[in-house]
Amino acid sequence: MKLAKAALAIALFFAPALTAGAAHAVNIERVVSPKGIVAWLVQEDAIPLIAMSFAFDGGASQDPADKPGVANLLSGLLDEGAGPLDSKAFQTALDDYSIGLSFDAGRDTFGGSMRTLVENRDEAVRLLKLALTEPRFDPEPVERIRAQILTGLKANEYDPGDVASRALMASLFPDHPYGRPSDGTPETVAAITTDDLRDYFNRIVAKDNLTIAVVGAIDAASLATLLDEVFGDLPVKANRVGIADVTPATGKVIDIPLSIPQTIIQAGGKGMKRDDPDFIAASVAAYILGGGSFSSRLYEEVREKRGLAYSVYLGLVPLDHAGAVFVGTSTRADQADAVVELIEDEIRKFAETGPTEKELADAKDYLIGSYPLRFDTSGGIADQLLAIQLAGLDIDYINQRNDLIAAVTIEDVREAAARLFTGERTIVRVGQPAS
The missing domain is CATH 3.30.830.10 (Metalloenzyme, LuxS/M16 peptidase-like)
Structure with missing residues (x-):
């Protein structure tokens, strides 16, 4: 699939820019699928590429209080095997079809992105749906991604910028989820179980807290079908823990x-x-x-x-x-x-x-x-x-x-x-x- 990879690289490089201003207004269309999934669409047919970004309300603030780092570990695992595909098979499919798929845990959102050539759209949809509905959490990728995170956390113990940031957030937001390290600590990451990952996934990945944006060579009708294919079978409601508003503590x-x-x-x-x-x-x-x-x-x-x-x-x-x-x-x-x-x-x-x-x-x-x-x-x-x-x-x-x-x-x-x-x-x- 070397030709597909080269084509995607070219598409990403030459993807048309938008000029935000009154003289060049951007046409954004609100698309609602038959199952009620909503997305904002900018249709751009000049390059055969589809870019999707999405997020579920939640993020690291929804980690268990005694186990910060669950969302971060989960974000590294959703493309490491799903449904009938183990980690190697899933990654091979992404590579063969030159599909970009990634996930990220912020403080308030658990997000992801998909980038694909139009010709590989069906395979991209299949793999993204599997990741969001049938994650595997097999032992080998769980321990491999955990080890990568632990290595980074150990290195950060001697990174002065990271040390300062963690201390500042802990001081500004004591006894609040924002005060906890979003990627966890060596102790909490080591203690995360597969049940913790599944519990977080089942509480957060749902339709009522989902936000989607799509740009590329796809029209509204086709996007509506795609949205239902990927997200239509997700649970209707998330089960998030309530997070209180907080004012930063200062003066220290x-x-x-x-x-x-x-x-x-x-x-x-x-x-x-x-x-x-x-x-x-x-x-x-x-x-x-x-x-x-x-x-x-x-x-x-x-x-x-x-x-x-x-x-x-x-x-x-x-x-x-x-x-x-x-x-x-x-x-x-x-x-x-x-x-x-x-x-x-x-x-x-x-x-x-x-x-x-x-x-x-x-x-x-x-x-x-x-x-x-x-x-x-x-x-x-x-x-x-x-x-x-x-x-x-x-x-x-x-x-x-x-x-x-x-x-x-x-x-x-x-x-x-x-x-x-x-x-x-x-x-x-x-x-x-x-x-």
């Missing part, structure tokens, strides 16, 4: 000793969920302060003027049950206190005064101009459509988004900055103590 400073050349600094504070009416203005504010790479306020003050760090970032993280702001950088141990103080000072000043008119204009130009880059492949478009649905946004959001950014005023950004950046953050530093 956590120092973790580790013998490394640089001190890793991460901080987190209260943010906004995606459905907050100020979220667009807040995203502009966050970009100006710390998301604009070489042009951000923090980069200018920390890197350009003082040379205290190579890079520094700040961004919003809107989760389903919490909103947070994260900050990160690294510096020499003897400069860590000064860097933290400088970052906190700049955040406070931005909360009080907001941006300049030039900063706002430059940010809007970049955010508007760069948006089409998110839609440079069929798979990328499908992923974006899925994210828009999961955020609860309108089906025409792609065509509205740049106008929403353009309409943000300096007063909007100042109000959002005052909401976002007033107050304390929890700070984690990993590295050698300053001598």
